[in-house]
Amino acid sequence: MSNQDNTTYSFFQGVARNFDKAAKFTKFSPGILDQIKACNSILRVKFPVKIGEEIEVFEAYRVQHSHHKLPCKGGIRFSMEVDQDEVMALASLMTYKCAIVNVPFGGAKGGIKIDAKKYSEYELEKITRRYTTELVKKNFIGPGTDVPAPDYGTGAREMSWIVDTYTTLNPNEINAQACVTGKPISQGGVRGRTEATGLGVFFGVREACKKEEDMAALGLSVGIAGKRVIVQGLGNVGYHAANYFQEEGALLVGLIEYEGAIYNANGLDLNAVVAHRKSTGSILDFPGAENIKDSSKGLEYPCDILIPAALESVINGQNAGNIQAQIIGEAANGPLTPEADEILNQKGKLVIPDIYLNAGGVTVSYFEWLKNLSHVRYGRLEKRFSENMYAEILNIIESMTNQKVSKLERKIILRGPDEVDLVYSGLEDTMIGSYQEIHDIWKNTEGVDDLRTAAFICAINKVGESYKELGIFP
Incomplete structure (x- = not known):
């Protein structure tokens, strides 16, 4: 965890602080609010694995923050930064994130304290x-119980190991594939999952940039095209987000990685930078770009949109006042501390919060989970029907107008939706609808002066209503 405001900073307490700020604008009793905020189940295990000729003992966690809806959902990360506080905070963010985008899961998170390199x-x-075996023994994994996914330091490869281990230990479980998401396509994964979080970040920022009143207050034009963007982190989320911004006509002026940062006011070619890093091992010394040896300083360079897509707490009370971006889109989990949030809000910046903006991953994970439970891929039932229907309509139009469309036009018109088309469409609709929901709360609730508070209000209202419907609280 880098650049924390002080050595005693608690990520979970930071999330709770944002929760408490929003809770004042809700109608729920202190008892319901305490239940929503608390982590329901915490698993901390240490297990031995033989590495070479030695036995190593690994520390690992799985936290189920909320059981208001099941299964619980959240990624597994491999990092030396993993500890109980971090996993609790990330699990709680997952609860609020799922509620905001109307995904019927409780929040969870897991991690192994390990340097995977x-x-x-x-x-x-x-x-x-071995970690999966511990989760199975303690009932912290299962299609209807707790469904992990990739996170920092993990990917489809690790998910394939998890699903195989779970299936081996539960040979009669017909829905075993649904015990984890983010899997390879061959093992029940869904097309579009890899780029889902980055694409969701793009959809969310694009939606924010459509609001004329908000853009005018920031001194910016409407739309993405022409806006200067800096992205921190070229992992799965940051790379795809940067790529979609570039395709939409934004100017990618800065890229930040752990080895340093580069900046070019005239724009950078993302794929050329990635190729340069692959060949040299660093983004530094990219032709035509300014080197920034201290990567954290790259956050402070001139731009319109800043996308921190790395780890938490990178923008804090010490550097928030130097941020020049007008829009900060939290692609990572918790990249701003509460102190940074206050400073940026006072300066009139638009902070698009993580509990909304990076929900693309869990949204598409939900689609994958549904696919695994239904045992049929998206598009299989409707693709040919749609193409045949379009063909009939086109034939009628050509007959009535006595005009023929070209072969290329016919191919485009008659194309039925593939799985990835349906996934992208569902994700786009989710991000647009959810932004409008929290934007309405922001603009129509007296005393709410930022999107993060509005997002937490939205989440608390939905989780609180679920608890009331369960009859747990009066």
Whole structure:
């Protein structure tokens, strides 16, 4: 965890602080609010794995923050920064995130305290499978109980190990594939999951940039095209977000990685930078770009949109006053501390909060989970029907007008939706609808002066109503 405001900073307390700020604008009793805020179940395990000729003991966690809806949902990260406070905070954010985008899951999170770079693929597989076994033994994984996903340091490879281990331990479970999402396509994954979080970030920022009143207050024009963007982190989320911004006509002026940052006011070619990093091992010394040796300073360079897509707390009370971007889109979880939030809000910046903006991953994970439970891929039932229907309509129009469309036009018109088209469409609709919901709360609730508070109000209202419907509280 880098650049924290002080050594005692608690990520979970930071989330709770935002929760408490929003709770004042809701109608629920203190008892319901305490239940929503608390982590329901916390698993902390230590397990041995033979690495080479030695036995190593690994520390790992799985936190189920809320059981108001089941299964619980949240990623598994491999990082030396993993501790109980971080996992609790991330699990709570997942609860609020799922509520905001109307995904019927409770929040969860998991992690292994490990430097994955120090281990071979075979060793990582043994560690992951051993961790999965612990989750199964403690009932912290299952299609209707708790469904993990990739997070920092993990991907489809690790999810394939998890689903295989779970299936081996539960041979009669017909829905075993649904025990985890973010899997390879061959093991029940869904097309579009890899880029889902980055695409969701793009959809969310694009929706914010459509609001004329908000853009006028920031001194910006409406739309993405022409806006200067800096992205921190070229991992799965940051790369795809940057790519979609560039495709939409934004100017990618800065890129930040752990080894440093580069900046070019005239714009950078994302794929050329990625190729340069692949060949040299660093984004530094990219032709035509200014080197910034201290990567954290790259956050402070001139731009319109800043996308922190790395780890938490990178913008804090010490550097928030130097941020020049007018729009800060939280692609990572918790990249701003509460102190940073206050400073940026006072300066009139628009902060698009993580509990909304990076919900693309869990939204598409929900689609994958539904696919696994239904045992049929998206598009299989309707693709040919749609194409045949379009063909009939086109034939009628050509007959009535006595005009023929070209082969290219016919191909475009007659194309039925593939799985990835339906996934993208569902994600886009989710991000647009959810932004409008929290924007309405922001603009129509007296005393609410920022999007984050509005997003937490939205989440608290939905989770609170669920608890009331369960009859747990009066």
